Amino acid sequence: MPADPWVEAHAFLRPVAELSAAVDRAAAGIDVRDARIPAWDDYQADFLAGVPLLSSATAGVDLEPGGRMAVALIESLAAGTSPGWLAAETGALDAHLRLAPNASRRIPGFLLGDEALDPPFPGLLRYLAWTAMARFLRPLVVAFDGCRDEDRWLRRYCPTCGSLPAMAQLTGADPGRKRLLSCGCCGTRWQFKRTGCPFCETDSQRLASVTIEGEGGLRIDHCESCRGYLKTYDGQGQEALLLSDWSSLHLDLLAHDRGLKRLAGSLYEFEPARDS
Ligand SMILES: [Zn+2]
Ligand SMILES: [Zn+2]
Secondary structure, X not given: OOOOHHHHHOHHHHHHHHHHHHHHHHHHOOOOOOOOOOOHHHHHHHHHOOOOHHHOOOOOOOOHHHHHHHHHHHHHXXXXXXXXXXXXXXXXXXXXXXXXXXXXXXXXXXXXOXXXXXOOOHXXXXXXXXXXXXXXXXXXXXXXXXXXXXXXXXXXXXXXXXXXXXXXXXXXXXXXXXXXXXXXXXXXXXXXOOOOOOOOOOOHHHEEEEEOOOOOOEEEEEEOOOOEEEEEEOOOOOHHHXXXXXXXXXXXXXXXXXXXXXXXXXXXXXXXXXXX
């Protein structure tokens, strides 16, 4: 694997970078099915009412093929040459899913909040299943981006899957500079108020930010009212890496040390990475 300069400069990120790369390699080896694009007119009323696309009965997006991709990804990681703990934990997940009737239907339910599946290592299942599901949903996310009226959403949760944002991004130049919130689950980016806290929706004056020297345009925006914070990428061109959440776990530690609370959605354990 070619060494990424960002990871080279942040050696403590190496275990999570390796995990992410191993999962991406396995995901690249499974068959991709594409989500069907719904008729947008059918979804419009739900959209205006604030119902995320995947929760909308009238849009009716079938997530079962994405669930099948998640099952295949876990099977591949369990059978492959993953490092110690990953092989053991994906092996236990694989065994659990084999015994669960309709696993490929129940995984999407689990991702959207149904707790009936009760897997071992639920955090790992969320991470792996969202990795597969995001690949399945990519054409849908792109199509939804192209037709969504951003001014009529402006909500604090993802218009596609309903998750809270993992991070934010500032784009463009003044006037017209925008803040996008970034979903760590399905990969959607959507527009939100330029200032203002997405966790308690307080007024804009109470947001403060901490800029970190030499951190590629990353900063921490935090709310003085609820003490929640959002890692923010003030730049463009490196979205895949700098909005991946894992690539800035050290900023979470920094925020934690300042007494701030992580209220953002995340697929990553907010703890020092474990050894493989
Ligand atoms: Zn989402
Ligand atoms: Zn707040």
